Amino acid sequence: MFRISQYMRELAHAEKTGHYPEAVHARRGSGGAPGPVVIWNLIRRCNLTCKHCYALSADHDYEGELSTSEVFGVMDDLKDYRVPVLILSGGEPLMRPDIFEIAERAKAMKFYTGLSTNGTLIDEAMADRVAATGFDYVGISLDGLRETHDHFRRLEGAFERSLAAVRHLHARSVKVGLRFTMTAMNAHDLPALLDLMRAEQVDKFYFSHLNYAGRGNIHRGKDAQFQATRNALDMLFERAWQAALEGREEDYVTGNNDADGPYLSQWVRARMPQWEAPLRERLVAWGGNSSGVNVANIDNLGSVHPDTMWWHHDLGNVRQRPFSAIWSDTSEPLMAGLKAHPRPVGGRCAQCHYFDLCGGNTRVRAQQLTGDAWAEDPGCYLRDDEIGLAAGSDASRVAVTPFRNARQTIRIVAGETHV
Incomplete structure (x- = not known):
């Protein structure tokens, strides 16, 4: 994940004070570096069949998924391995009967616990349950305005239901973010979606570049062309910069294309060249792509992948070996290459x-x-x-x-x- 707003706030501070802020280093305990953020696809079933779904989900059960007790056992290993964050995903995770039991245990174990959902199942009663569980963050996907979103999600009325979910959660003080995956078919809706974010007082906007996995791979021929991508990043940079200057509590982040860091460096060189060098130091420390290093994926069957886009490449299964052993094993050639520096x-x-x-x-x-x-x-x-x-x-x-x-x-x- 590329945290645009973090860098823009640092730049705004530098412009105001004349000094680039010192880097904030997370405290590390005696156990060494923390484990990766784990995105956990607990269920593959989904009530939608979205055009860019990396999991190729559909509305039916999938055999062999991890049981509640198996999930709890994996969580114990993740905690011992110092995994800091669990993002509970799917399919549609709210279709898993034990989702709240799992989330409550994650919170009790002091994981930062996120929920990744399409939002269509969150009515007022479901919003009450989400709020009571204490999720640290809920991400809801919107692929554009009504017509565009419903087309992507292949369900008439999906946009209204997802937007209602945003409002239900916001009313209950749950931190909510919008997720948008840009292709040539929906790039035109980005400005309006950013305006909607601000109008609805949404906390975060996650802009995802199309990655070639699942249905996203099938539709890669409709990926946004390079100039459209640059235009979108220019828009996000300007929006985040103005938010930083105005002191707005809005977060703009991107994912799945680590060229965003170099592009921000060029953006700063053109506007504030005196801060390009300290920004570059920050970006080098960030390091770019985290697949196989700082972000991991466990799918619904317990197979481990370098990230959610690598479902066609299994590293091992938590039923046979602990996640910690799988993730540390650099005898696996892909992991050896991803972890190489x-x-x-x-x-x-x-x-x-x-x-x-x-x-x-x-x-x-x-x-x-x-x-x-x-x-x-x-x-x-x-x-x-x-x-x-x-x-x-x-x-x-x-x-x-x-x-x-x-x-x-x-x-x-x-x-x-x-x-």
């Missing part, structure tokens, strides 16, 4: 002078398009001349081609990928 990436990513900021960006896009997890990320929207390469050489880049329903067997060994 620097990562063994190739192409333009390896030559980019922002490599220490973004870490080579999102590996799953490269793997889905080329079969090579270490190829350049085709979703990077920066031009070659902006990243230190010869101007005009972009023509040789990996192109985003439409999905073809052809099965491939992909084997990753020692930094190499074999198809």
Whole structure:
């Protein structure tokens, strides 16, 4: 996750005081560094069949999902491994009968506990339960205004139900965020959705770049083009900057494209060049892509993945080995590469002078398009001349081609990928 507002507040402080603020370092206990944020798809069933769903969910039961007692056992291991955050997701997590029992235990164990939901099931009674459980944060997906959102979610009335959920939760003082995944089919609604966020006094706006997983991979041919992506980031940067200057308690964050860090560095260079160097230090410390390092995923069957977009690559299953053992195992080739510093990436990513900021960006896009997890990320929207390469050489880049329903067997060994 790229925390735009955090950096904008630091820049606003620097502009006001003439000094860039000192970095705030989290306290680390004697047990060493904390474990990763865990996004946990507790259930695959969903009442919607969204066009960009990475889990390919549908409204029916899926066999073999973890039982309540199995979930509790995994939670004990996660706590011992110093995992700080659990994001309870799906499918639609509110369709899991024991979701509140799981969430209440997570809160009792002092995990920061989030809920990722489409919001359509949150009426006033459900909002009461969510509020009583004490979730630290609830993220609700909106893909645009009414017509666009209902089209994406394949359900007439989905927008009104999700917006009602935002209002129900806000009335109960639950911290709520909107999640928006941009493609060429909904980019036009971003300005209005940002206005809606402010009108509804929503706490956070999460802008997700399309990642090529599940239905998002099938629809990758409709991914937003690079200029549309840049326009969207310009809009988010300006909105977050003005919010920081005005002291608004709004958070703007992005995900699934770590070129956002270098792009912010360029934005600052053009407007406040005196702060580019200290900002770059912050961005290097951030380090870019966190897959396999600071963010992890457990799916509904207990399989562990480097993040939610890697469901086609299992690292192990918590029924056979503890999560802590799976996550620490660098004999697994993909994990060895993801945890390597620097990562063994190739192409333009390896030559980019922002490599220490973004870490080579999102590996799953490269793997889905080329079969090579270490190829350049085709979703990077920066031009070659902006990243230190010869101007005009972009023509040789990996192109985003439409999905073809052809099965491939992909084997990753020692930094190499074999198809």
